[in-house]
Amino acid sequence: MSLPPDFTLLQVVPELETGGAEQSTIDVAQAVVRAGGVALVATRGGRMAARLEADGGRLAQMPVQTKNPLTMLGNAARLVSLIRQENVSIVHARSRAPAFSALWAAHVTDTPFIATYHGVYKAQSGLKRWYNAVMTRGDLVIANSDYTREHVIAEHKVDPARLVTIPRGVDLARFDPTFTPPARVDALRAAWGIADGDHRTRILLAGRLTRIKGHLTIVNAARRLAAHGRRDFLILFAGDDQGRTGYAAELQAAIDASGLADSIKIVGHCDDMPAAYLLADLAILPTTVPESFGRAAVEPQAMGRPVIASNHGGVTETILDGVTGWLVAVDDAAAWADAIAAAIDLGPTKRQEMGEVGKKRARQLYSAEAMCAQTLAAYERVLEARA
Structure with missing residues (x-):
């Protein structure tokens, strides 16, 4: 140009x-x-x-x-x-x-x-x-x-x-799994305290710690999963509180009160988001208000990861429901629990197939x-x- x-x-x-x-x-x-x-x-x-x-x-x-x-x-x-x-x-x-x-x-x-x-x-x-x-x-x-x-x-x-x-x-040179070496993923795993032998499905919510990002919906969804005997997941909240220490404390208290301290981790700001998406098996965007676009829905797709997102706003343009991810009712913990369970039960091979479709589409459009x-x-x- x-x-x-x-x-x-x-x-x-x-x-x-x-x-x-x-x-x-x-x-x-x-x-x-x-x-x-x-x-x-x-x-x-x-x-x-x-x-x-x-x-x-x-x-x-x-x-x-x-x-x-x-x-x-x-x-x-x-x-x-x-x-x-x-x-x-x-x-x-x-x-x-x-x-x-x-x-x-x-x-x-x-x-x-x-x-x-x-x-x-x-x-x-x-x-x-x-x-x-x-x-x-x-x-x-x-x-x-x-x-x-x-x-x-x-x-x-x-x-x-x-x-x-x-x-x-999206910076497709940066968000490219080919150019994200395993050493970076391993370093992030160690920094976040995830054991090498931990084979739970890892679910990443990337976004600043603010109420509209829907963290509490996910805590409630995780509580429902745990009540049904499911502990086969590890949810990672990666984002800066930007001074919202009150909300961060409320979030941690909700996690502790639900007995989910081993299943949900608040890991703080992350400078290496490509490695974070590769470390995860899928990404989630449970926003309670519509995102006008939602880059955090496109970046994981570019890295070959399917995405579960609230069914409103710009993400309805960037995620193909059932093809590159799932669209779920807004602020509905039961629906989110069902969607997360379905994504886990789909298994790594099927999730990888969805991820490949999302990666190709992200590279074409975004x-x-x-x-x-x-x-x-x-x-x-x-x-x-x-x-």
Whole structure:
């Protein structure tokens, strides 16, 4: 993908800690650099900032994660200065609070503004709907799934011509079982305290420790399985609590009270997710609210692992029920217990066959390269329309 000469992209994202929006920011920055452009990211910072800079991107550190009106006004002024200093070609916002500052700065400097609608935001009042609509006020809106696109059109009455669907991509060079050596899987097994001779079916829930990810549904499902005499599973909760120590403590207490301390482990943040998926036999996404896309449903499929997920949101596009995984009723512990039992009873050979179908499909539809190419094409479209 070619870009105009002297192309400079400014992406604005609250933090670079972890998550789908953050990973997309890193991927697109890398693609812009590879295409000969300059990639700036205005953000508070975070553990992924080092990767941004290693890929040739540049960090513009400022408190864009804030919702404080005075600080947001200060961020707008800082962004105006940055846009003028770096001769920014396009401003791309990836979250609502920083989008206000970014949109104002783009208007002041007459710079094209794009926003990616990364989530289906709730709006229980006119004020909240107005707040959410900041993501639709630019030259172009990017939706990360058809599910999100339909929501944006219905909620904000956006002209479909100003809206494009670009599914999130997965780094298929990173999420490739061929390039994930057994030593990395062994190291993770040891770090998580899983014995070599432990042959229980390993089930991975990858996601930050927050209530909407559905951990408690799985604890309740596991309790049902144990009540029926099943102990042939090991469930791994891999994710950062991001300061939500109260929820993490509640989760551990629920595990202990159910007598499941040997069957469910909270293993914390994981830096080697490809190895984590290979260590697991299947992945689960029991989200209680719809994921707009759900990268954590695509990554394990790319690694050849079937996925069980809540039957709502973007995952209904990325998982083929009964073919690459299973879709289960939301927040229904009994249904989840049945689905987990069925996946275990299917056996390793049949699960591997499902995993191979999922891997092939993920590589066809959800590569980071395809996502980046479509995003850069959207940039070109906006620049041509402005010209």
